[in-house]
Amino acid sequence: MNVRGAILSWCKQCVAVDSPNAMVLGERSGRRVALREVTAGVEKGLPAVSYLSVRDGIARWLEAPFGNMQKALRVLPALLDVELPFPIEEAVFDVVCALKTDRGTVRILAVVSRIASVKRRIDELAAAGHDPVVIDHEGLALWTQSLDEIPSGPGERRVVAGLYDDRWTLAIGSGDDFVGSHCVRPGDVEHAARLVKMTFGPASQGGDSGVHKVKWIWAGPGATERSTLNPLSEMAARLGRHDEVLAERPAGMLARAVAVRALQGGAFRCNLRTGTLISDRLASRRKIVNMRAAAMFAAGGVMMLAAAFFIEAKARLGERELSSAFAATAERVTGTPVAAKGEQALRIMNESADRVSLELGPFMEAFEVPLTSVVAEAVKTGAASKLRFDALSVTRRDVRIAGSGPAWNSAEALENVLRSRGYDVRLVRKEAAADGSVPFSISTREEVK
Protein backbone atom coordinates (compact mmCIF):
# COMPACT_ATOMS: atom_id res chain seq x y z
CA MET A 1 0.00 0.00 0.00
CA ASN A 2 1.26 3.48 -0.88
CA VAL A 3 1.83 5.63 2.15
CA ARG A 4 1.78 9.38 1.60
CA GLY A 5 3.18 12.02 3.93
CA ALA A 6 0.90 14.42 5.76
CA ILE A 7 -0.50 17.04 3.40
CA LEU A 8 -0.16 19.69 6.15
CA SER A 9 3.26 18.40 7.15
CA TRP A 10 4.44 21.82 8.29
CA CYS A 11 1.35 22.48 10.48
CA LYS A 12 0.75 21.29 14.03
CA GLN A 13 -2.94 22.14 13.99
CA CYS A 14 -5.84 22.35 11.59
CA VAL A 15 -9.59 22.70 11.69
CA ALA A 16 -11.72 20.14 9.88
CA VAL A 17 -15.00 21.59 8.68
CA ASP A 18 -17.87 19.17 8.09
CA SER A 19 -20.58 21.78 8.25
CA PRO A 20 -20.47 25.24 9.82
CA ASN A 21 -21.75 23.68 13.03
CA ALA A 22 -19.59 20.55 13.03
CA MET A 23 -15.92 21.34 13.32
CA VAL A 24 -13.01 19.42 14.79
CA LEU A 25 -9.69 20.87 15.87
CA GLY A 26 -6.83 18.47 15.18
CA GLU A 27 -3.52 18.88 16.93
CA ARG A 28 -0.49 16.77 16.08
CA SER A 29 1.67 15.64 18.95
CA GLY A 30 4.43 13.25 17.95
CA ARG A 31 2.82 10.52 15.91
CA ARG A 32 -0.68 11.06 17.24
CA VAL A 33 -3.35 13.57 16.41
CA ALA A 34 -5.45 14.82 19.29
CA LEU A 35 -8.99 15.77 18.26
CA ARG A 36 -11.46 18.14 19.89
CA GLU A 37 -14.87 19.29 18.69
CA VAL A 38 -14.95 23.07 18.48
CA THR A 39 -17.40 25.78 17.63
CA ALA A 40 -17.04 28.49 15.01
CA GLY A 41 -14.53 31.19 15.87
CA VAL A 42 -11.82 28.96 17.31
CA GLU A 43 -10.36 28.22 13.90
CA LYS A 44 -9.08 31.74 13.23
CA GLY A 45 -5.66 31.59 11.57
CA LEU A 46 -5.56 27.79 11.46
CA PRO A 47 -5.60 25.99 8.11
CA ALA A 48 -9.03 24.60 7.34
CA VAL A 49 -9.58 21.19 5.77
CA SER A 50 -12.77 19.73 4.42
CA TYR A 51 -14.06 17.11 1.99
CA LEU A 52 -15.96 16.59 -1.20
CA SER A 53 -18.90 14.24 -0.94
CA VAL A 54 -18.91 10.96 -2.80
CA ARG A 55 -21.72 12.39 -4.94
CA ASP A 56 -19.27 14.94 -6.40
CA GLY A 57 -15.99 13.03 -6.20
CA ILE A 58 -15.40 9.64 -7.76
CA ALA A 59 -12.81 7.22 -6.36
CA ARG A 60 -11.96 4.72 -9.06
CA TRP A 61 -9.48 1.86 -9.42
CA LEU A 62 -7.95 1.73 -12.90
CA GLU A 63 -5.45 -0.63 -14.46
CA ALA A 64 -2.75 0.78 -16.73
CA PRO A 65 -1.28 -1.80 -19.13
CA PHE A 66 2.33 -0.87 -18.32
CA GLY A 67 4.75 -2.32 -15.80
CA ASN A 68 6.53 1.01 -15.56
CA MET A 69 5.03 3.23 -12.87
CA GLN A 70 5.93 6.53 -14.56
CA LYS A 71 4.49 5.38 -17.85
CA ALA A 72 1.33 4.19 -16.14
CA LEU A 73 0.87 7.54 -14.41
CA ARG A 74 1.45 9.34 -17.69
CA VAL A 75 -1.41 7.48 -19.37
CA LEU A 76 -3.75 7.95 -16.41
CA PRO A 77 -5.50 11.06 -17.83
CA ALA A 78 -6.30 9.13 -20.98
CA LEU A 79 -7.68 6.21 -18.95
CA LEU A 80 -9.76 8.56 -16.84
CA ASP A 81 -11.05 10.31 -19.92
CA VAL A 82 -12.53 7.02 -21.09
CA GLU A 83 -14.09 6.27 -17.72
CA LEU A 84 -15.50 9.68 -16.87
CA PRO A 85 -18.91 11.03 -17.90
CA PHE A 86 -17.27 14.43 -18.45
CA PRO A 87 -14.10 15.56 -20.30
CA ILE A 88 -10.84 15.22 -18.40
CA GLU A 89 -10.08 18.86 -19.22
CA GLU A 90 -12.96 19.81 -16.92
CA ALA A 91 -11.75 17.56 -14.13
CA VAL A 92 -9.29 17.66 -11.31
CA PHE A 93 -7.83 14.40 -10.03
CA ASP A 94 -5.41 13.06 -7.44
CA VAL A 95 -3.60 9.74 -7.54
CA VAL A 96 -4.19 8.15 -4.15
CA CYS A 97 -2.53 4.81 -4.67
CA ALA A 98 -0.53 3.07 -7.42
CA LEU A 99 0.47 -0.58 -7.14
CA LYS A 100 2.35 -2.89 -9.46
CA THR A 101 0.53 -6.13 -10.15
CA ASP A 102 1.80 -9.63 -10.87
CA ARG A 103 0.38 -9.24 -14.37
CA GLY A 104 2.93 -6.57 -15.21
CA THR A 105 0.39 -3.76 -14.96
CA VAL A 106 -0.17 -0.93 -12.52
CA ARG A 107 -3.40 -0.54 -10.51
CA ILE A 108 -4.14 3.07 -9.75
CA LEU A 109 -6.72 4.45 -7.36
CA ALA A 110 -7.59 7.94 -8.54
CA VAL A 111 -10.02 10.40 -7.05
CA VAL A 112 -11.53 12.64 -9.65
CA SER A 113 -14.10 15.40 -9.69
CA ARG A 114 -15.35 18.16 -11.92
CA ILE A 115 -13.42 21.35 -11.36
CA ALA A 116 -16.79 23.08 -11.02
CA SER A 117 -17.79 20.75 -8.15
CA VAL A 118 -14.62 21.44 -6.22
CA LYS A 119 -15.00 25.17 -6.86
CA ARG A 120 -18.58 25.01 -5.63
CA ARG A 121 -17.45 23.28 -2.46
CA ILE A 122 -14.72 25.88 -1.95
CA ASP A 123 -17.29 28.64 -2.44
CA GLU A 124 -19.67 27.00 0.07
CA LEU A 125 -16.91 26.88 2.65
CA ALA A 126 -15.81 30.43 1.78
CA ALA A 127 -19.36 31.59 2.40
CA ALA A 128 -19.09 30.11 5.87
CA GLY A 129 -15.77 31.94 6.36
CA HIS A 130 -13.34 29.09 5.60
CA ASP A 131 -10.58 28.85 3.01
CA PRO A 132 -9.85 25.13 2.92
CA VAL A 133 -6.27 24.06 2.21
CA VAL A 134 -7.31 20.44 1.69
CA ILE A 135 -10.43 19.11 0.00
CA ASP A 136 -10.42 15.44 0.91
CA HIS A 137 -12.63 12.66 -0.43
CA GLU A 138 -15.49 11.69 1.82
CA GLY A 139 -15.47 7.97 0.99
CA LEU A 140 -11.74 7.53 1.56
CA ALA A 141 -11.90 9.63 4.72
CA LEU A 142 -14.66 7.48 6.24
CA TRP A 143 -12.80 4.33 5.20
CA THR A 144 -9.42 5.15 6.75
CA GLN A 145 -10.99 6.65 9.89
CA SER A 146 -13.07 3.51 10.41
CA LEU A 147 -9.86 1.44 10.17
CA ASP A 148 -8.16 3.75 12.69
CA GLU A 149 -11.03 3.60 15.17
CA ILE A 150 -12.21 0.02 14.59
CA PRO A 151 -9.29 -2.08 13.28
CA SER A 152 -10.18 -4.73 10.75
CA GLY A 153 -9.48 -8.44 10.88
CA PRO A 154 -7.63 -10.13 8.03
CA GLY A 155 -9.86 -10.35 4.95
CA GLU A 156 -12.79 -8.82 6.81
CA ARG A 157 -15.45 -7.25 4.58
CA ARG A 158 -16.61 -3.89 5.73
CA VAL A 159 -19.17 -1.26 4.82
CA VAL A 160 -18.84 2.16 6.40
CA ALA A 161 -22.16 3.96 6.13
CA GLY A 162 -22.15 7.71 6.69
CA LEU A 163 -25.79 8.67 7.27
CA TYR A 164 -26.48 12.33 6.64
CA ASP A 165 -29.67 14.24 6.07
CA ASP A 166 -28.92 14.88 2.41
CA ARG A 167 -27.13 11.63 1.52
CA TRP A 168 -26.04 8.25 2.61
CA THR A 169 -22.41 7.45 1.81
CA LEU A 170 -21.15 3.88 1.62
CA ALA A 171 -17.40 3.19 1.73
CA ILE A 172 -16.77 -0.46 0.98
CA GLY A 173 -13.64 -2.53 1.31
CA SER A 174 -12.00 -5.74 2.36
CA GLY A 175 -9.35 -5.97 5.07
CA ASP A 176 -7.43 -2.71 4.81
CA ASP A 177 -8.13 -2.35 1.09
CA PHE A 178 -10.57 0.22 -0.14
CA VAL A 179 -12.77 -1.11 -2.94
CA GLY A 180 -15.14 1.75 -3.70
CA SER A 181 -17.57 4.31 -2.38
CA HIS A 182 -21.14 5.20 -3.37
CA CYS A 183 -23.71 7.85 -2.65
CA VAL A 184 -27.31 6.79 -1.95
CA ARG A 185 -30.40 8.93 -1.56
CA PRO A 186 -31.41 8.91 2.12
CA GLY A 187 -34.00 6.22 2.74
CA ASP A 188 -33.21 4.25 -0.44
CA VAL A 189 -32.25 1.06 1.44
CA GLU A 190 -32.75 -1.19 -1.56
CA HIS A 191 -30.29 0.79 -3.63
CA ALA A 192 -27.76 0.54 -0.82
CA ALA A 193 -28.30 -3.24 -0.70
CA ARG A 194 -27.81 -3.50 -4.46
CA LEU A 195 -24.53 -1.58 -4.28
CA VAL A 196 -23.17 -3.83 -1.53
CA LYS A 197 -24.25 -6.96 -3.40
CA MET A 198 -22.69 -5.62 -6.56
CA THR A 199 -19.40 -4.93 -4.79
CA PHE A 200 -19.10 -8.22 -2.91
CA GLY A 201 -21.10 -10.37 -5.37
CA PRO A 202 -24.29 -12.29 -4.52
CA ALA A 203 -22.46 -15.54 -3.75
CA SER A 204 -20.15 -13.80 -1.37
CA GLN A 205 -22.91 -12.82 0.96
CA GLY A 206 -22.13 -16.09 2.56
CA GLY A 207 -25.48 -17.09 4.03
CA ASP A 208 -24.79 -18.93 7.25
CA SER A 209 -21.25 -20.00 6.40
CA GLY A 210 -19.82 -16.98 8.15
CA VAL A 211 -16.78 -16.99 5.88
CA HIS A 212 -17.67 -13.64 4.36
CA LYS A 213 -19.30 -11.95 7.29
CA VAL A 214 -19.72 -8.22 6.63
CA LYS A 215 -19.04 -5.62 9.28
CA TRP A 216 -21.37 -2.60 9.04
CA ILE A 217 -20.15 0.55 10.70
CA TRP A 218 -22.71 3.27 11.22
CA ALA A 219 -21.51 6.86 11.21
CA GLY A 220 -22.93 10.34 10.65
CA PRO A 221 -25.75 12.12 12.48
CA GLY A 222 -28.33 9.60 11.26
CA ALA A 223 -26.53 6.73 12.99
CA THR A 224 -28.09 7.65 16.29
CA GLU A 225 -31.63 7.83 14.92
CA ARG A 226 -33.56 4.54 15.19
CA SER A 227 -35.85 5.53 12.33
CA THR A 228 -32.87 5.81 10.01
CA LEU A 229 -30.89 2.90 11.34
CA ASN A 230 -33.59 0.20 11.71
CA PRO A 231 -34.31 -0.29 7.98
CA LEU A 232 -30.60 -0.42 7.30
CA SER A 233 -30.01 -3.01 10.06
CA GLU A 234 -32.79 -5.14 8.61
CA MET A 235 -31.26 -4.84 5.16
CA ALA A 236 -27.83 -5.83 6.50
CA ALA A 237 -29.36 -8.89 8.20
CA ARG A 238 -31.13 -9.80 5.00
CA LEU A 239 -27.86 -9.75 3.05
CA GLY A 240 -26.25 -12.36 5.32
CA ARG A 241 -24.13 -12.77 8.43
CA HIS A 242 -23.00 -9.47 9.67
CA ASP A 243 -21.79 -7.37 12.58
CA GLU A 244 -22.99 -3.90 13.29
CA VAL A 245 -20.84 -1.33 15.05
CA LEU A 246 -21.89 2.16 15.90
CA ALA A 247 -18.93 4.50 15.56
CA GLU A 248 -17.99 6.45 18.63
CA ARG A 249 -19.44 9.95 18.38
CA PRO A 250 -20.72 9.05 14.90
CA ALA A 251 -21.76 12.60 13.90
CA GLY A 252 -18.15 13.85 14.07
CA MET A 253 -16.47 10.85 12.42
CA LEU A 254 -16.06 12.50 9.03
CA ALA A 255 -14.62 15.72 10.49
CA ARG A 256 -12.24 13.65 12.63
CA ALA A 257 -11.20 11.68 9.56
CA VAL A 258 -10.45 14.78 7.53
CA ALA A 259 -8.39 16.34 10.35
CA VAL A 260 -6.35 13.18 10.99
CA ARG A 261 -5.70 12.62 7.29
CA ALA A 262 -4.48 16.19 6.79
CA LEU A 263 -2.10 16.12 9.76
CA GLN A 264 -0.89 12.55 9.57
CA GLY A 265 0.61 10.64 6.68
CA GLY A 266 -0.81 7.26 5.73
CA ALA A 267 -2.62 5.27 3.07
CA PHE A 268 -5.24 6.71 0.72
CA ARG A 269 -4.43 10.39 1.46
CA CYS A 270 -6.05 12.77 -0.99
CA ASN A 271 -6.38 16.45 -1.81
CA LEU A 272 -8.60 17.58 -4.67
CA ARG A 273 -7.66 21.21 -4.17
CA THR A 274 -4.76 20.91 -6.49
CA GLY A 275 -3.54 22.27 -9.83
CA THR A 276 -5.25 25.56 -10.63
CA LEU A 277 -7.45 25.18 -7.54
CA ILE A 278 -4.58 24.96 -5.09
CA SER A 279 -5.00 27.12 -1.99
CA ASP A 280 -2.77 30.15 -1.58
CA ARG A 281 -1.50 28.75 1.69
CA LEU A 282 -0.48 25.41 0.20
CA ALA A 283 0.90 27.08 -2.94
CA SER A 284 3.03 29.43 -0.88
CA ARG A 285 4.19 26.53 1.30
CA ARG A 286 5.11 24.53 -1.80
CA LYS A 287 6.88 27.57 -3.14
CA ILE A 288 8.87 27.89 0.08
CA VAL A 289 9.76 24.19 0.00
CA ASN A 290 10.65 24.44 -3.67
CA MET A 291 12.74 27.57 -3.14
CA ARG A 292 14.41 26.01 -0.12
CA ALA A 293 15.28 22.90 -2.15
CA ALA A 294 16.68 25.12 -4.90
CA ALA A 295 18.62 27.12 -2.31
CA MET A 296 20.03 23.89 -0.83
CA PHE A 297 20.98 22.77 -4.31
CA ALA A 298 22.67 26.10 -4.93
CA ALA A 299 24.34 25.93 -1.52
CA GLY A 300 25.66 22.49 -2.44
CA GLY A 301 27.17 24.01 -5.58
CA VAL A 302 28.65 26.91 -3.63
CA MET A 303 30.10 24.50 -1.07
CA MET A 304 31.68 22.46 -3.83
CA LEU A 305 33.10 25.66 -5.32
CA ALA A 306 34.49 26.61 -1.92
CA ALA A 307 35.90 23.13 -1.38
CA ALA A 308 37.56 23.18 -4.78
CA PHE A 309 38.98 26.64 -4.12
CA PHE A 310 40.22 25.50 -0.69
CA ILE A 311 41.84 22.35 -2.10
CA GLU A 312 43.56 24.31 -4.89
CA ALA A 313 44.69 27.04 -2.49
CA LYS A 314 46.02 24.48 -0.03
CA ALA A 315 47.97 22.69 -2.75
CA ARG A 316 49.38 25.97 -4.06
CA LEU A 317 50.28 27.09 -0.54
CA GLY A 318 51.97 23.75 0.14
CA GLU A 319 54.00 24.04 -3.03
CA ARG A 320 54.90 27.65 -2.26
CA GLU A 321 55.97 26.70 1.28
CA LEU A 322 58.16 23.90 -0.04
CA SER A 323 59.71 26.22 -2.63
CA SER A 324 60.42 28.98 -0.12
CA ALA A 325 61.86 26.49 2.40
CA PHE A 326 64.08 25.12 -0.37
CA ALA A 327 65.20 28.63 -1.41
CA ALA A 328 65.91 29.57 2.22
CA THR A 329 67.96 26.39 2.74
CA ALA A 330 69.88 27.04 -0.50
CA GLU A 331 70.64 30.57 0.65
CA ARG A 332 71.84 29.36 4.05
CA VAL A 333 74.07 26.75 2.40
CA THR A 334 75.62 28.99 -0.28
CA GLY A 335 75.48 32.27 1.62
CA THR A 336 73.76 34.04 -1.30
CA PRO A 337 70.29 33.79 -2.87
CA VAL A 338 70.13 30.97 -5.42
CA ALA A 339 68.05 31.79 -8.47
CA ALA A 340 68.31 28.28 -9.89
CA LYS A 341 65.68 25.66 -9.03
CA GLY A 342 65.59 21.93 -8.46
CA GLU A 343 68.55 19.82 -9.51
CA GLN A 344 70.58 22.81 -10.67
CA ALA A 345 70.21 24.49 -7.27
CA LEU A 346 71.19 21.25 -5.54
CA ARG A 347 74.33 21.06 -7.71
CA ILE A 348 75.25 24.62 -6.69
CA MET A 349 74.65 23.72 -3.03
CA ASN A 350 76.78 20.58 -3.31
CA GLU A 351 79.61 22.57 -4.88
CA SER A 352 79.36 25.08 -2.07
CA ALA A 353 79.36 22.29 0.53
CA ASP A 354 82.39 20.67 -1.13
CA ARG A 355 84.28 23.98 -0.93
CA VAL A 356 83.43 24.26 2.75
CA SER A 357 84.35 20.62 3.20
CA LEU A 358 87.91 21.30 2.01
CA GLU A 359 88.35 23.61 4.97
CA LEU A 360 86.14 21.93 7.55
CA GLY A 361 86.36 18.26 6.50
CA PRO A 362 89.43 17.55 8.61
CA PHE A 363 87.59 18.72 11.73
CA MET A 364 84.81 16.21 11.07
CA GLU A 365 87.33 13.45 10.53
CA ALA A 366 89.02 14.36 13.80
CA PHE A 367 85.87 13.19 15.60
CA GLU A 368 85.40 9.99 13.62
CA VAL A 369 86.61 6.57 14.72
CA PRO A 370 90.42 6.43 14.13
CA LEU A 371 91.48 4.61 10.98
CA THR A 372 94.13 2.80 13.00
CA SER A 373 91.41 0.83 14.76
CA VAL A 374 90.16 -0.40 11.35
CA VAL A 375 93.68 -1.48 10.34
CA ALA A 376 94.29 -3.10 13.74
CA GLU A 377 91.01 -5.01 13.64
CA ALA A 378 91.59 -6.15 10.06
CA VAL A 379 95.08 -7.43 10.96
CA LYS A 380 93.79 -9.11 14.12
CA THR A 381 90.86 -10.78 12.31
CA GLY A 382 93.21 -11.90 9.54
CA ALA A 383 95.52 -13.51 12.09
CA ALA A 384 92.61 -15.25 13.84
CA SER A 385 91.37 -16.64 10.52
CA LYS A 386 94.89 -17.68 9.51
CA LEU A 387 94.80 -15.34 6.49
CA ARG A 388 97.92 -14.32 4.71
CA PHE A 389 97.79 -10.69 3.47
CA ASP A 390 99.68 -9.89 0.28
CA ALA A 391 98.47 -6.30 0.27
CA LEU A 392 96.32 -4.12 2.46
CA SER A 393 95.34 -0.55 1.68
CA VAL A 394 92.96 1.44 3.87
CA THR A 395 91.68 5.00 3.72
CA ARG A 396 88.53 6.49 5.25
CA ARG A 397 86.54 5.77 2.09
CA ASP A 398 88.26 2.83 0.57
CA VAL A 399 89.67 -0.55 1.54
CA ARG A 400 91.52 -3.09 -0.62
CA ILE A 401 92.89 -6.34 0.72
CA ALA A 402 94.43 -9.18 -1.28
CA GLY A 403 95.69 -12.45 0.19
CA SER A 404 94.88 -16.10 0.72
CA GLY A 405 93.25 -18.26 3.37
CA PRO A 406 93.30 -21.91 4.35
CA ALA A 407 89.67 -22.50 3.43
CA TRP A 408 86.95 -21.18 1.09
CA ASN A 409 85.18 -19.22 3.84
CA SER A 410 88.27 -18.06 5.78
CA ALA A 411 87.96 -14.45 4.53
CA GLU A 412 84.26 -14.10 5.39
CA ALA A 413 84.97 -12.99 8.97
CA LEU A 414 87.19 -10.20 7.63
CA GLU A 415 84.49 -9.19 5.15
CA ASN A 416 81.96 -8.99 8.02
CA VAL A 417 84.32 -6.88 10.15
CA LEU A 418 84.79 -4.37 7.33
CA ARG A 419 81.05 -4.24 6.71
CA SER A 420 80.45 -3.52 10.39
CA ARG A 421 82.85 -0.59 10.02
CA GLY A 422 80.68 0.89 7.27
CA TYR A 423 82.62 -0.24 4.21
CA ASP A 424 80.45 -1.65 1.44
CA VAL A 425 82.91 -4.37 0.43
CA ARG A 426 82.82 -7.26 -2.01
CA LEU A 427 84.64 -10.52 -1.39
CA VAL A 428 85.98 -12.31 -4.47
CA ARG A 429 87.55 -15.79 -4.17
CA LYS A 430 89.42 -17.88 -6.70
CA GLU A 431 90.05 -21.60 -7.15
CA ALA A 432 92.31 -23.11 -4.47
CA ALA A 433 96.00 -23.17 -5.32
CA ALA A 434 98.15 -26.31 -5.36
CA ASP A 435 98.96 -25.90 -1.67
CA GLY A 436 95.22 -25.79 -0.86
CA SER A 437 95.10 -22.08 -0.02
CA VAL A 438 92.21 -20.01 -1.41
CA PRO A 439 93.22 -16.64 -2.90
CA PHE A 440 90.77 -13.83 -2.15
CA SER A 441 90.37 -10.11 -2.58
CA ILE A 442 88.16 -7.68 -0.70
CA SER A 443 87.49 -4.25 -2.12
CA THR A 444 85.06 -1.43 -1.60
CA ARG A 445 82.17 -1.37 -3.99
CA GLU A 446 81.70 2.37 -3.76
CA GLU A 447 82.61 5.23 -1.56
CA VAL A 448 81.12 5.08 1.94
CA LYS A 449 79.22 8.21 2.90
Next chain:
Amino acid sequence: MTTRAERTMWIAAGICFAAGVLSVAWAVRDIHAAIPRLERRKVELRRAMSIEKRMEMMRAARRDYAARPAGKAETTWDVFKETVGGHVQEAPRRTSRDLGNGMTLRQEEFAVSEVAVARVMEYFRRIEKLPAPWRLTKCTIRTTGETPGTANVVVKVEVIEKNPDIL
Protein backbone atom coordinates in the same frame (compact mmCIF):
# COMPACT_ATOMS: atom_id res chain seq x y z
CA MET B 1 3.23 24.32 -10.80
CA THR B 2 6.25 26.55 -10.60
CA THR B 3 6.38 30.30 -10.85
CA ARG B 4 8.84 32.34 -12.86
CA ALA B 5 10.78 33.14 -9.68
CA GLU B 6 11.03 29.45 -8.81
CA ARG B 7 12.19 28.57 -12.30
CA THR B 8 14.79 31.33 -12.15
CA MET B 9 15.93 30.11 -8.76
CA TRP B 10 16.23 26.54 -10.03
CA ILE B 11 18.20 27.68 -13.08
CA ALA B 12 20.56 29.67 -10.83
CA ALA B 13 20.86 26.71 -8.46
CA GLY B 14 21.58 24.42 -11.39
CA ILE B 15 24.28 26.76 -12.66
CA CYS B 16 25.79 26.95 -9.14
CA PHE B 17 25.71 23.20 -8.79
CA ALA B 18 27.20 22.59 -12.21
CA ALA B 19 29.90 25.16 -11.49
CA GLY B 20 30.60 23.40 -8.20
CA VAL B 21 30.86 20.00 -9.85
CA LEU B 22 33.09 21.39 -12.59
CA SER B 23 35.35 23.20 -10.15
CA VAL B 24 35.71 20.09 -8.00
CA ALA B 25 36.56 18.06 -11.10
CA TRP B 26 39.02 20.76 -12.13
CA ALA B 27 40.59 20.80 -8.65
CA VAL B 28 40.89 17.02 -8.59
CA ARG B 29 42.60 17.11 -11.99
CA ASP B 30 44.97 19.85 -10.82
CA ILE B 31 45.77 18.03 -7.60
CA HIS B 32 46.39 14.86 -9.53
CA ALA B 33 48.94 16.70 -11.63
CA ALA B 34 50.42 18.53 -8.62
CA ILE B 35 51.08 15.45 -6.47
CA PRO B 36 54.23 14.28 -8.37
CA ARG B 37 55.46 17.88 -8.45
CA LEU B 38 54.98 18.23 -4.69
CA GLU B 39 56.70 14.91 -4.09
CA ARG B 40 59.66 16.05 -6.19
CA ARG B 41 59.82 19.33 -4.26
CA LYS B 42 59.80 17.39 -0.97
CA VAL B 43 62.65 15.15 -2.12
CA GLU B 44 64.65 18.19 -3.26
CA LEU B 45 64.03 19.92 0.08
CA ARG B 46 65.13 16.79 1.98
CA ARG B 47 68.34 16.66 -0.09
CA ALA B 48 69.00 20.38 0.49
CA MET B 49 68.42 19.94 4.21
CA SER B 50 70.84 17.02 4.32
CA ILE B 51 73.52 19.18 2.65
CA GLU B 52 72.85 21.90 5.19
CA LYS B 53 73.01 19.37 8.01
CA ARG B 54 76.37 18.10 6.77
CA MET B 55 77.70 21.66 6.74
CA GLU B 56 76.29 22.30 10.20
CA MET B 57 78.02 19.17 11.49
CA MET B 58 81.32 20.31 9.98
CA ARG B 59 80.95 23.77 11.58
CA ALA B 60 80.04 22.17 14.90
CA ALA B 61 83.12 19.93 14.63
CA ARG B 62 85.31 22.98 14.07
CA ARG B 63 83.74 24.72 17.11
CA ASP B 64 84.34 21.64 19.25
CA TYR B 65 87.87 21.34 17.97
CA ALA B 66 88.54 25.01 18.66
CA ALA B 67 87.53 24.40 22.26
CA ARG B 68 90.39 21.92 22.69
CA PRO B 69 93.66 23.12 24.23
CA ALA B 70 96.16 24.59 21.78
CA GLY B 71 99.41 22.80 21.03
CA LYS B 72 102.15 22.62 18.48
CA ALA B 73 102.25 19.31 16.62
CA GLU B 74 105.53 17.38 16.68
CA THR B 75 106.65 15.43 13.61
CA THR B 76 105.89 11.70 13.76
CA TRP B 77 108.93 10.67 11.75
CA ASP B 78 111.10 10.48 14.87
CA VAL B 79 108.43 8.37 16.57
CA PHE B 80 108.37 6.07 13.55
CA LYS B 81 112.13 5.66 13.49
CA GLU B 82 112.17 5.01 17.19
CA THR B 83 109.25 2.54 17.16
CA VAL B 84 109.57 0.78 13.82
CA GLY B 85 112.99 1.48 12.30
CA GLY B 86 113.30 -0.14 8.91
CA HIS B 87 114.66 0.92 5.59
CA VAL B 88 113.44 4.26 4.28
CA GLN B 89 112.12 3.89 0.78
CA GLU B 90 110.77 7.39 0.44
CA ALA B 91 111.68 10.36 2.65
CA PRO B 92 108.82 11.90 4.62
CA ARG B 93 106.83 14.31 2.52
CA ARG B 94 105.30 17.08 4.62
CA THR B 95 102.52 19.44 3.58
CA SER B 96 100.44 21.98 5.45
CA ARG B 97 97.24 23.90 4.72
CA ASP B 98 95.80 26.86 6.57
CA LEU B 99 92.33 26.07 7.93
CA GLY B 100 91.72 29.58 9.21
CA ASN B 101 91.25 30.83 12.75
CA GLY B 102 94.87 30.02 13.59
CA MET B 103 94.55 26.36 12.70
CA THR B 104 96.72 24.47 10.22
CA LEU B 105 96.30 21.03 8.73
CA ARG B 106 99.67 19.28 8.65
CA GLN B 107 100.20 16.02 6.79
CA GLU B 108 103.13 13.60 6.62
CA GLU B 109 103.48 10.72 4.19
CA PHE B 110 106.36 8.27 3.95
CA ALA B 111 107.20 4.79 2.65
CA VAL B 112 109.46 2.21 4.33
CA SER B 113 110.40 -1.32 3.35
CA GLU B 114 110.89 -4.52 5.29
CA VAL B 115 109.38 -3.36 8.58
CA ALA B 116 107.58 -5.44 11.20
CA VAL B 117 103.81 -4.92 10.81
CA ALA B 118 103.30 -5.27 14.56
CA ARG B 119 105.71 -2.39 15.18
CA VAL B 120 103.80 -0.24 12.70
CA MET B 121 100.66 -0.85 14.78
CA GLU B 122 102.57 0.27 17.84
CA TYR B 123 103.60 3.46 15.96
CA PHE B 124 99.90 4.19 15.23
CA ARG B 125 99.04 3.85 18.92
CA ARG B 126 101.85 6.19 19.95
CA ILE B 127 101.10 9.04 17.54
CA GLU B 128 97.46 9.07 18.66
CA LYS B 129 98.66 9.77 22.18
CA LEU B 130 100.87 12.75 21.36
CA PRO B 131 99.83 16.15 22.87
CA ALA B 132 98.52 17.12 19.43
CA PRO B 133 97.17 13.71 18.38
CA TRP B 134 97.89 12.62 14.79
CA ARG B 135 95.45 10.58 12.77
CA LEU B 136 96.12 7.92 10.20
CA THR B 137 94.48 8.81 6.86
CA LYS B 138 96.04 6.19 4.63
CA CYS B 139 97.88 2.96 5.21
CA THR B 140 99.19 0.54 2.60
CA ILE B 141 100.92 -2.68 3.68
CA ARG B 142 102.44 -4.92 1.02
CA THR B 143 104.20 -8.11 2.11
CA THR B 144 107.43 -9.03 0.42
CA GLY B 145 107.41 -12.70 1.38
CA GLU B 146 111.02 -12.59 2.43
CA THR B 147 110.53 -12.44 6.21
CA PRO B 148 107.21 -13.43 7.83
CA GLY B 149 105.53 -10.51 9.64
CA THR B 150 107.38 -7.90 7.63
CA ALA B 151 106.15 -5.72 4.79
CA ASN B 152 106.65 -2.61 2.76
CA VAL B 153 104.49 0.13 4.30
CA VAL B 154 103.19 3.48 3.07
CA VAL B 155 101.74 5.70 5.79
CA LYS B 156 99.94 9.02 5.59
CA VAL B 157 99.04 10.84 8.83
CA GLU B 158 97.66 14.28 9.60
CA VAL B 159 97.03 16.61 12.51
CA ILE B 160 95.22 19.90 12.98
CA GLU B 161 97.69 22.17 14.68
CA LYS B 162 96.41 25.07 16.72
CA ASN B 163 98.78 28.03 16.81
CA PRO B 164 98.94 29.11 20.44
CA ASP B 165 100.11 32.59 19.41
CA ILE B 166 96.88 33.25 17.57
CA LEU B 167 94.39 31.29 19.64
